[in-house]
């Protein structure tokens with residue numbers, strides 16, 4: 102009997118945290134995946150929310166920045 106049966110350990114799939122880039126193991130235990138922690142998740146959501154808020158904000162300046170708009 103020869104022991105040529107090499108056991109290949111199952112490599113857990115990991116992703117990079119979108120916020121800090123830290124490798125996060127993709128497993129049920131990682132409840133904040135794809136983020137590494139709740140903090141990173143909140144940071145990302147906060148950034149997204151502020152971005153959405155900015156876009157939704159009716160703060161349009163008709164006076165300035167209208168150079169991109171061709172005159173009618």
Ligand SMILES: [Zn+2]
Pocket residue numbers: 118119120121122123136137138141
């Ligand atoms: Zn992170």
